Amino acid sequence: MRKVCFVDTTMRDAHQSLLATRVTTSELAKIAPLVDQVGYHAVEVWGGATFDSCVRYLDEDPWERLDVLKEKFKKTKLQMLLRGQNLLGYRNYADDVVELFVKTMSKHGIDVVRIFDALNDFRNLEQSAKAIKASGMHLQVAMSYTTSPVHNIDYFVEISDAAVELGADSLCIKDMAGLLKPGTATTLVNEIKKRHPIPLEVHSHFTTGIADMTYLKSAEAGADILDTATSSMGFGTSQPGVESIWTALHDVGLADRPDYPLLKEINDYFAGVRRNHSGTDAGFTINTSVLENQIPGGMYSNLINQLKSQNMSDKFEEVLDEVPRVRADLGYPPLVTPTSQIVGVQAVLNVMNKERYKTITKEVERYIKGFYGSPPAEIEKSLKSRVMGVEESISHRPGDTLDLEVEKGRSELGLLAQNDEDLLIYLLLGEVGKKFLAQRYQNSLRVDFDVAKDFKEGITVYPV
CATH class of the missing domain: 1.10.10 (Arc Repressor Mutant, subunit A)
Structure with missing residues (x-):
């Protein structure tokens, strides 16, 4: 019988979602040999916000982190998340930077690269996909999942075709905010697998409390790989806990029996790590309102910390209400880096100024002008007119006009x-x-x- 595999996200997305990406290299390295024994399909250890956080907050070299973990993982593939033309920064970089970055991360031992574009504008993935394939790494193309008047089953099935055209070795449904519901997952996984007989991974967050049910239905529908975290670093805005998901899939014949003592030892270790970082712990459990405001895990914890730093914690609910309004104005972009930051900062400014768009950030202006790609839907007319005047948004690939860097x-x-x-x-x-x-x-x-x-x-x- 077909068996589902697991990718462990504890060393990257889990602590990015729960602890503002503050777990150190030494904390990860100590437990890595045990994690290597679990039998994961891959461990996600790099990418996302880790590059920035290592340098900005931890005084660590992100390349050295990769070297340390590569030495510790003797059997398990190392996986990372890359934001296409954004790489691991917050803007589009020139093609020569993309090529150099991909070559360098390959040299440091990355095996599997998940690439995505916040707007699902796959023109922004062309250069990174080409470089990844040339470097011999596994290319996984992710579709940023969200819901809106324009995001439906047909939309995602159509962009799965575009992902395969990029040369994807596998596909991923990337559900940043835990919005993918079990019934929808069944249909979506079925439709994609019928068209593309390559591995399909499902990535979700427990933010809304439904990801475990979504995972079960996804696995039954044909998903090959699921993203999970050790339970002490799971749930909330993180991924579902591996112990419970693995147990459920074993019960229905879709996974071998887990090694509970080994998983417990790893879980206990990370429980201590989490206590060590209680100062940045989002303390989030489940919030079904996220089904409406669509704020993903990493954005949620970062909004909390941002408002704390501005002494605006009492405005949190107002900001949560403003986020979906700004998102609608900007043409319903999926809320994932960098669009989550673009929308989030503008929402905070709107609340802080007590007037919507009294101040418009430079990044919102660049977004409206097309420098991040094409939005899924039309931008609100008066906002677009205020930024653009009589100009037209760019229609070419955003990276085409960037000077070499x-x-x-x-x-x-x-x-x-x-x-x-x-x-x-x-x-x-x-x-x-x-x-x-x-x-x-x-x-x-x-x-x-x-x-x-x-x-x-x-x-x-x-x-x-």
């Missing part, structure tokens, strides 16, 4: 670009990356950090 960045960094890894930290994270590198090399290169920390974008750091 690699050599320019290398020139700007000077001796701080000791290797391609350093250069990519700067190219993706800008001044934050430059300060990180200056601090790292201030002794070996005799960089005056007191001077370097004041440098702005485009200014070269020279050794003293």
Whole structure:
């Protein structure tokens, strides 16, 4: 009988969703050899917000994290999440940056790359897909799942065709906010599997409390792989717990019997890790209102922390109400990085200013102008007119008009670009990356950090 496989997300999406991506490399490395024994199809260890968080908050090199975990996982494939032309940053990068980044992450041991575009505009995946295939890694193309007047079964089946045309080795239904319902999942999985006999993975979050039922129905309908996390780092805005999902699938003959003692040891370890990060724990259980506001796990925890930092925690419910209104105005983009940040920040500003669109962020303007791709539906007319005037949004692939960045960045960094890894930290994270590198090399290169920390974008750091 067909058996369903599992991907463990504990080391990436789980703590991104629950703990604002603050789990350290050493915390992950200690338990990695045990996780390697479980028999997962793959472990998701990198990508998403980890690249930024390592540098910005943890003072860690994200490339070194990958090296450490690659050494620990002797049997299990390493998987990551890549945002197409956005890579692991928050804007579209030039094609030469995409190519260099993909080559470099392949060199550091990534086996499976899940790529997606927030708008399901697969023009934004063309360059990364090509580079991934050329590097010999497994290409998984994800469809960002959401619901709206334009997002229906036919829509997702149609874009699955486009994903296969990109050269996908496998497909993924990426349900960021836990919106995929069991009955819909049955139909969607059936339709996709009928058209495309390649592995299909289902990724969801427990935010709305229905993901475990959705997983069961997806597996019964033909899904090959499910994303889960160890229970102490699961549920809430994270993925369903692996122990319960594995047990349920074993009971219906779709999985072998799990190794409960091994899973318990891993679960107990991560329970301690979670206690260590209680200060950033979103403390979220289940909220069925997410079926309406559609806020995904990572966005939810980050909104909470953002409002706390602005002393606006009392405005949280207002922001939750404003998010779907902004989303509708912008043509119903799926709420996933970077569109979740674009919509979220604008919603916070609308509430803070007590007037909608009194201030429009630069990223909302760029979105409306088409620099992130084509929105799923029409943008609200008065908002679009205010931003565009008589201009038209761009219609070409957004990456086509971007100037090459690699050599320019290398020139700007000077001796701080000791290797391609350093250069990519700067190219993706800008001044934050430059300060990180200056601090790292201030002794070996005799960089005056007191001077370097004041440098702005485009200014070269020279050794003293």
